[in-house]
Amino acid sequence: MSQDLSGDAHTGHPTAGQYFRIAVILCVITAVEVGIFYLEFLGHWMIPILFVLSTGKFALVAMYYMHLKFDHKLFTYMFVAGFVLAAFVIGFLLILFGVYT
Amino acid sequence: MAQEHAAQIHGEHEDTTTGLNHRKMLMWAFLGSDCMFFGALIATYLVYQGKSLAGPMPVDVFDIPVTSVSTFVLLMSSMSMVLAYAALTKNNLKGFRIWMISTAIMGATFVGFQVYEFSSFAHHHVDINCSSPGELTDYEQHIFDEGCSNGEAHAESHEGLKPQTNLFGTTFYTLTGFHGAHVTLGIVWLLSLLLLSFKKGMITPEKNLDVDLAALYWHFVDVVWIVIFTVVYLFGVFPGF
Amino acid sequence: MSTFPISIPRPVHPTGVWGWITTIDHKRIGILYGITAFIMFISGGIEATLMRIQLAGPELDIVSAAVYNQLFTMHGTTMIFLAIMPLSAAFFNFVIPLQIGARDVAFPRLNAFSYWTFLGGALMLKLSWIGGATDAGWFGYAPLTSVAQNPGTGIDFWIISLQVLGVASLAASFNFIVTIINMRAPGMTMMRLPLFTWMSFITAILLVLAFPVITVALIELTFDRYFMFNFFNVANGGSVVLWQHLFWVFGHPEVYILILPAMGIVSEVLPVFAKKPLFGYKTVVLAGAIIAFMGWMVWSHHMFTVGLGAVANAVFTVTTMLIAVPTGIKVFNWIGTIWGGSIRFTTPMLYSLGFIAMFLLGGISGVMHAVSAHDAQQQDTYFVPAHIHYVLFGGAIMAILSGIFYWFPKYSGKMYSEKQGKISFWLIMLGQNVTFFPMHFVGLDGMPRRIYTYVEGMGWEFWNGVATGGVFILIIGFLLVIDNIGRNWRNGKPAPADPWDARTLEWSIASPPPEYNFEEIPVVRSLDDWWATKQGGAHKEIPASGGSGDEGHGIHLPQPSYWPMVTAIGLFIAAYGVVFNDLIVPWGIAAIGLVIGFVGVYAWSFEPVNDPEEDSTH
Numbered sequence: 001m002s003q004d005l006s007g008d009a010h011t012g013h014p015t016a017g018q019y020f021r022i023a024v025i026l027c028v029i030t031a032v033e034v035g036i037f038y039l040e041f042l043g044h045w046m047i048p049i050l051f052v053l054s055t056g057k058f059a060l061v062a063m064y065y066m067h068l069k070f071d072h073k074l075f076t077y078m079f080v081a082g083f084v085l086a087a088f089v090i091g092f093l094l095i096l097f098g099v100y101t
Numbered sequence: 102m103a104q105e106h107a108a109q110i111h112g113e114h115e116d117t118t119t120g121l122n123h124r125k126m127l128m129w130a131f132l133g134s135d136c137m138f139f140g141a142l143i144a145t146y147l148v149y150q151g152k153s154l155a156g157p158m159p160v161d162v163f164d165i166p167v168t169s170v171s172t173f174v175l176l177m178s179s180m181s182m183v184l185a186y187a188a189l190t191k192n193n194l195k196g197f198r199i200w201m202i203s204t205a206i207m208g209a210t211f212v213g214f215q216v217y218e219f220s221s222f223a224h225h226h227v228d229i230n231c232s233s234p235g236e237l238t239d240y241e242q243h244i245f246d247e248g249c250s251n252g253e254a255h256a257e258s259h260e261g262l263k264p265q266t267n268l269f270g271t272t273f274y275t276l277t278g279f280h281g282a283h284v285t286l287g288i289v290w291l292l293s294l295l296l297l298s299f300k301k302g303m304i305t306p307e308k309n310l311d312v313d314l315a316a317l318y319w320h321f322v323d324v325v326w327i328v329i330f331t332v333v334y335l336f337g338v339f340p341g342f
Numbered sequence: 343m344s345t346f347p348i349s350i351p352r353p354v355h356p357t358g359v360w361g362w363i364t365t366i367d368h369k370r371i372g373i374l375y376g377i378t379a380f381i382m383f384i385s386g387g388i389e390a391t392l393m394r395i396q397l398a399g400p401e402l403d404i405v406s407a408a409v410y411n412q413l414f415t416m417h418g419t420t421m422i423f424l425a426i427m428p429l430s431a432a433f434f435n436f437v438i439p440l441q442i443g444a445r446d447v448a449f450p451r452l453n454a455f456s457y458w459t460f461l462g463g464a465l466m467l468k469l470s471w472i473g474g475a476t477d478a479g480w481f482g483y484a485p486l487t488s489v490a491q492n493p494g495t496g497i498d499f500w501i502i503s504l505q506v507l508g509v510a511s512l513a514a515s516f517n518f519i520v521t522i523i524n525m526r527a528p529g530m531t532m533m534r535l536p537l538f539t540w541m542s543f544i545t546a547i548l549l550v551l552a553f554p555v556i557t558v559a560l561i562e563l564t565f566d567r568y569f570m571f572n573f574f575n576v577a578n579g580g581s582v583v584l585w586q587h588l589f590w591v592f593g594h595p596e597v598y599i600l601i602l603p604a605m606g607i608v609s610e611v612l613p614v615f616a617k618k619p620l621f622g623y624k625t626v627v628l629a630g631a632i633i634a635f636m637g638w639m640v641w642s643h644h645m646f647t648v649g650l651g652a653v654a655n656a657v658f659t660v661t662t663m664l665i666a667v668p669t670g671i672k673v674f675n676w677i678g679t680i681w682g683g684s685i686r687f688t689t690p691m692l693y694s695l696g697f698i699a700m701f702l703l704g705g706i707s708g709v710m711h712a713v714s715a716h717d718a719q720q721q722d723t724y725f726v727p728a729h730i731h732y733v734l735f736g737g738a739i740m741a742i743l744s745g746i747f748y749w750f751p752k753y754s755g756k757m758y759s760e761k762q763g764k765i766s767f768w769l770i771m772l773g774q775n776v777t778f779f780p781m782h783f784v785g786l787d788g789m790p791r792r793i794y795t796y797v798e799g800m801g802w803e804f805w806n807g808v809a810t811g812g813v814f815i816l817i818i819g820f821l822l823v824i825d826n827i828g829r830n831w832r833n834g835k836p837a838p839a840d841p842w843d844a845r846t847l848e849w850s851i852a853s854p855p856p857e858y859n860f861e862e863i864p865v866v867r868s869l870d871d872w873w874a875t876k877q878g879g880a881h882k883e884i885p886a887s888g889g890s891g892d893e894g895h896g897i898h899l900p901q902p903s904y905w906p907m908v909t910a911i912g913l914f915i916a917a918y919g920v921v922f923n924d925l926i927v928p929w930g931i932a933a934i935g936l937v938i939g940f941v942g943v944y945a946w947s948f949e950p951v952n953d954p955e956e957d958s959t960h
Contacts, residue, residue, distance in 0.1 A: 016187050023180035027173060034169045037335050047336065054331040057176075058324050065183045065320045072121055074523070075129040082133030085551055085638065086140025089591055093144045096587065096642065096654055117524040123448045126520045134512065134550040141558035141588060145573070154579040264571050268579050271572040275565060293944075 013070055022064050029057050128314050132321050139325050142279060143332060146272040150337070153267035159337035161240050162222045162262050171214035172330050175284075178207035179323040182291075186316050192306045194298060201295045204319070208288045215281045219274065222262040229256040273333065280329060283322045290315045353902040364902035366450035367857060371457050372436030373753060376746075378457075379428035382464055383739075386420035387820070389413045391813050394777070398810035400798040410794035411477035412496070416467075418480025419500065422600065423507050424464045426734065429742045430603035431460075431511075434518055434542050436753055440848035440855060441536045443527025443864045448520040450900045451946060456514040458910030463506035466917060470499035479792065481593065482563070484574035484585040489567050498567065498921045501560050506917050508553050508560075515546035515553075522546075527847075529866035533627070536846045536870075537620060540627050541606030544634045545599050552595035559588035568923070583648055590641035598637045600734060601701075602630060604741030605672060608694045611748050612676055614844045615691035616683025619870060622675045629668035629675075636665045646714040647721045655714040662712035669705060673698060688842075689763030693744035696771050700736025704729055707782070722792075725785025731778040743770070743823065750827065751841045755854040756834030762826045769819030776812030780805035845873035858897040905946035912939030 014022075033053050036046060063069040068076045117123060185200030227241055231249035234241075248256025260266065264274040294315055298304035304312065353364040362370060393413050396404045405413065439447055447453050470476065476496040478486035487497050522535070522543045535543070563585070565571040572578040574585050613620045620626060642650055642658040650658075676698055685691065707729040711717045720726060750758050784802045785791075796802055840849040847864060848855070850872045868874045916935025923929050 013187075013190075016184055019180055019183045019187065023177065026176045026180075030169065030172055030176065033331070033335065034165060037165060037338075050331050050335055054327055057327045061179060061320055061324050061327070065179055065323075066317055072119070074119065074121065074126070078126075078129040078133045079136070080133075081547075082136030082140075082551060086136045086143075088638070089137075089140055089555070090144040090147060093148055093587055093591075096650060097148045097581075097584075118526040118530075119524055121524060123520050123524055126524060127449065127516050130516050130519050130550060134516075134554055137551050138554035138558060141555045141591075145558070145562065145584065145588075148581070148584060149579070152579045152581075264565070264569065268572050271565070271580075275562065275571070275573075279561075 013067065014064060019064070022060055026057055026060060029053050122310060124310065124314060125317075128317050132317065135321065139276075139280070139328075142272075142276045143328070146276050146333060149268040149272050153269045155243075156260065156266035156270065157222070157225055157240050157262040158238065158269055159273075159333075160238050161227075162225050163334055163338050164218075164221075165334060165338065167214070167218065168330065168334050171211050171218075172326065174207050174214070175211045175323055175326050178204045178211065179320050181207060182316050182319045186309065186312055189304065189309050189312055190306050194304070197304070197312075198295060198298055201291055201298070205288050205291045205295065208284055208291070208319075212281055212284055212288070215277065219278075222270075224259075225261045226259045227257065230254070231256055276333065277329065280322070280325055283325070287315070287319050287322055290318065353904065356902055361902070363907060364454075364904055366446075366454045366900055366902055366906070368435050368439050368447050368450065368453060369753065369855060369857075369859075371453050372432050372434075374457055375428050375435055375460070376432035376753075378461055378464065379425055379432060382420055382424035382468070383429070384820075385468060386417050386425055387817075389417040389420065391817070393417065394810040394813045396794060397796075397806050399807060400800075400803055401795050403795075405794070407794040408477065411792070412471075412475040414792055415476050415479055415482075415500075416471070419467065419476070419504075421734070422480065422596070423504065424467065426600050426738050426742070427511065428460055428464075430542075430545070430600070430738075431456075431514055433538070433603065433607065433742075433745050433749070434514070434546075437749060437848060438518060438521060438539050438542055439525065440752075440851070440859060441539045441846050442522065442525060442530055443847050443860060443866065444521065444525040445859050445863075445897070446900060447517050448525055449517045451903050451906045451949075452513050452517050453906075454903070455906035455910055456510045456517065458907045459506060459513065459913055460510035462910055462914035462917070463503045463510060466499060466506060466914065467503040470496055470503070476500035481589050482585075483589075484563070484582040485576065487563055487567070488574065489570075495921055498564075501564055501567075502917045502920050505557065505560055506913060508557050509913065511549055512553050515549040518542060518546045519550065527860075527864050527866050529871075531866075533624065534866055534869045534871070537609035537623070537626060538603070538606035541602045541609070541630050544630050545602045548595045548599050548602075548634050548637065552592045552599065555588055556592035556596075559585060559592070562588075564920075583645075586645050586648065587641070590644045591638075593644065594641040595634075595637045597733075598633055600738050602633070604697065604738040605630065607741045607745040607748070608676060608697050609672075610846065611690050611694040611744050612679045613870075614748075614842050615686045615688055615694075616680040617686075617843075618679055618683040619845075619873075620675065621678030621681075623869060626672055626675050629671045632668040633665060636661065636668070640665055643712060643714070643717070646717045659712055659714045663709060666705065666709050666712070673702060673705075687764075688747075689758070689760060689767055690744045690748035692764060692767045693740050693747065696767065697737060697740040697744060700732055700740055700774070704732030704734075704736055707732060720785065722790055723785040724781040724789045724791050727791050728778055728781035728785055731774070731781070735774055735778065740770075743767075746823075746827065748842070749848075750830075751837030751853050752848055753854060754827075754831045754834070755837055756830050757837045757841065758826050758830045758834060762822055766819045766822035766826065769815055769822065773812050773815030773817075773819050776815060777809050778812070780809045780812075840872075843876075845870040847872050850875070858899055861897075903946070903949060905942050905949060909939050909942030909946060912936065912942050 033050055036042065036049055036053075039046075042049065062079070068079065119126075181200050181204040185197050185204060188194075188196030188200055227244050229237070229241060229245050229248065231245070231254055234245050234249075237245055244256050244258045248258075262270045262273075264270045294304060294312060353360065356364050362374065365371060365374075390413075392405055393410065396402055396410060435447070435453065439445070474494045474496045476482070476499060478492060478497060478500075482497070482500065485491055487501075522539060526535070562571070562573040566573050566575060572580045574580045574582055576582060609620055609626060639661045640658060642654060643662045646655055646658070680695075707725070711720060711726070711729065747758060747763055750756070784805050787801060789796065789800070789802050789806075796806075837853045839852050841853075842849070847866075850864065851860060864871070912935050914935070915938060916932045919925075919929065919932030919935050923932060925931060
């Protein structure tokens with residue numbers, strides 16, 4: 001049987017200092033996002049850049065604050081299944097509506 | 102067996118097949134499901150983006166600096182939440198309470214920002230000087246065309262953005278409103294735990310799972326906002342999207 | 343540790359009606375689900391019978407056009423959400439914990455909440471007949487559901503009761519996902535799970551991912567109707583096609599939610615009565631998983647005639663044809679299972695064989711729809727009801743009937759009448775083909791669905807008359823089923839623990855099982871462990887009958903609770919409050935319901951799972 005990982009403090013979870021550092025990174029990324037937003041010369045490149053930066057933020061919160069990095073893989077699968085499927089449905093609907101109009 | 106012990110201190114009556122806690126697994130399954138909920142709302146928003154026939158558009162009402170501040174507050178509340186959890190596991194009940202209060206306050210601040218934002222959008226008014234209109238958005242151009250045609254000095258509109266105004270209002274208020282409702286529910290949950298911690302033996306390091314579940318929910322609400330902030334706000338004002 | 347301020351005495355070993363109301367025993371909840379859903383099935387059947395009588399001949403005037411619209415809408419909604427889904431849920435509840443060697447589900451009180459919420463939603467929908475039920479078709483296409491087109495409360499009842507039913511289904515599915523992952527007996531690996539449990543697991547995953555989409559669609563419709571939002575308001579740029587997309591993004595996984603549990607039941611019954619292990623167990627599991635995965639890529643085949651464009655239609659044609667492949671694989675596996683077996687033609691076996699034949703016919707007409715050019719001829723004709731009735735009646739209902747008879751000894755502790763069961767099978771088999779097969783003919787002949795009458799001389803009279811006649815054969819068949827079940831549940835011959843010489847764990851314990859299910863949690867060594875145990879000559883003592891609670895075994899079961907029902911009642915009141923939101927105080931009733939619901943949730947979370955005296959649990 002596998003190890004119990006349901007939220008014990010002593011299974012290699014980050015310390016308060018690490019949590020704080022991640023918060024700093026999150027804020028920096030957000031600041032960069034807002035900054036990039038005002039750089040008009042980026043044109044259409046803005047979308048992929050903002051996309052990647054947001055994905056990074058999302059991943060940081062999910063992995064560290066939600067402990068997915070340290071927890072059982074099953075939890076990751078459950079969450080990612082919903083997330084990926086949602087992204088798939090959004091993408092497909094956008095394509096279909098593009099075709100439709 | 103260590104695991105049996107762990108199961109007991111988590112308040113479970115049986116150890117489980119995977120060794121994982123039932124409630125925590127339920128929470129993750131719920132979050133996966135809630136992804137689809139927000140996914141469908143975001144899909145609706147995006148499908149209707151740019152299809153509004155009248156009224157203010159994102160570029161007319163969005164105030165990116167203000168929303169950046171509220172985004173920052175919500176991100177910080179996530180940090181505060183995780184610090185509350187860390188304090189609890191170290192049996193630092195006082196630290197736990199301080200971080201819980203700060204999380205709830207930051208959550209409430211975020212909701213406050215949202216209320217302010219909704220109300221300012223709803224009362225959005227346009228006042229254009231007909232002699233020197235400057236650079237106009239499509240919506241402002243429309244008001245200019247209607248209001249300045251017969252020699253008036255000013256063209257005004259107090260219509261604002263309401264859910265009924267156009268598709269943007271409909272989808273925007275629904276999507277962000279449901280996110281706000283999630284945050285509000287989270288605040289109620291956090292405050293319940295906070296109150297409970299004043300009763301002896303209710304919130305202990307052994308029962309950290311109760312806090313862990315609330316924390317997972319709180320962080321989830323945060324990541325949903327990360328998506329909304331980028332897709333709705335930043336992409337929304339960007340003209341090429 | 344009962345610290346909630348309004349704590350009231352907990353029900354301790356209640357008996358009689360209170361025992362059922364406060365029960366959190368998965369077996370009792372399963373039986374409650376089964377009986378409620380069967381009553382709903384009958385009500386949906388009555389609606390269908392009235393429609394068939396109206397269509398028996400040209401230009402009949404037995405029901406009005408308005409009532410007819412309500413009949414077909416309520417029939418579809420009832421059969422899908424109030425009959426087939428909860429009948430499957432009845433089996434999930436009763437069978438899954440027994441098959442995986444558990445004493446209950448992971449969240450017994452959540453399970454009770456699911457049932458009471460389902461009951462509330464079901465009553466709400468059916469009671470909407472008073473004052474005019476919904477009449478926009480079971481998929482409620484916009485703008486038929488808009489306030490302008492449909493100002494009555496029928497649509498509101500439909501929307502809100504579907505939301506309530508969604509809560510019930512979601513709660514049940516979360517519960518079963520956790521139960522199946524986390525409550526398996528030692529040695530019961532995922533690839534030793536009985537097929538029914540596997541298919542239920544996949545169904546539950548599909549459900550938690552698909553239901554939020556319909557929840558959102560219904561919320562959008564609610565906002566349109568109540569607050570004049572613009573989601574489906576064409577005047578302000580809204581698209582009615584978005585409703586179709588959102589509905590079918592949910593709706594297509596939903597058809598697999600309906601059929602996968604049925605496939606699971608058949609995969610249990612065939613090996614037992616063919617005395618052979620299931621042919622290609624891993625393939626059947628994998629095919630189920632692939633169906634669930636691909637079920638997300640085919641939704642627009644319901645919308646071929648909308649005008650999505652050639653590319654979209656071609657893509658969805660291809661994916662729809664592909665999804666027939668794993669389904670076909672399953673059919674071959676079932677045939678492989680019975681091939682060369684020593685077959686016993688008992689009632690459940692007959693129903694399962696009937697399932698294969700009927701579902702195959704429905705599958706073939708399904709592949710016909712998959713061709714988008716062909717579908718353009720069939721869209722909105724009777725050919726589509728013919729297809730859906732072959733897969734859902736000939737498929738899902740036949741499998742459910744198979745399950746009702748297969749597990750009858752287990753849940754009732756009695757034996758049914760085999761002779762009567764076989765007669766009922768042949769009547770239902772004959773009746774459904776007489777009723778539904780002619781729909782293919784009139785459909786291809788151009789008869790539209792959802793019309794309340796037709797004029798003479800269209801060439802549809804004969805086959806419509808035949809179809810209506812078939813309904814009465816079905817009615818006799820179902821009366822026999824009800825008589826067989828009802829009479830023998832009371833007075834039948836006592837059933838042995840393992841009357842079928844079966845393969846899975848539920849047959850290793852007494853019939854009916856004791857409250858704690860397994861005196862000792864079994865250790866599983868192989869697939870079909872109970873069969874292997876019997877073949878290995880290992881003698882296992884089965885207690886003759888079940889005791890109650892902890893008699894001498896020291897088994898602590900979760901205790902009954904009021905709170906799941908209180909929460910469900912709160913939700914029910916809130917739901918009514920939303921429909922009648924301008925009664926007395928605006929939104930007052932909804933607020934009262936929400937408060938009751940919140941009190942229920944709080945009291946529930948402060949109530950210990952186990953004995954009130956013990957201080958160790960939350």
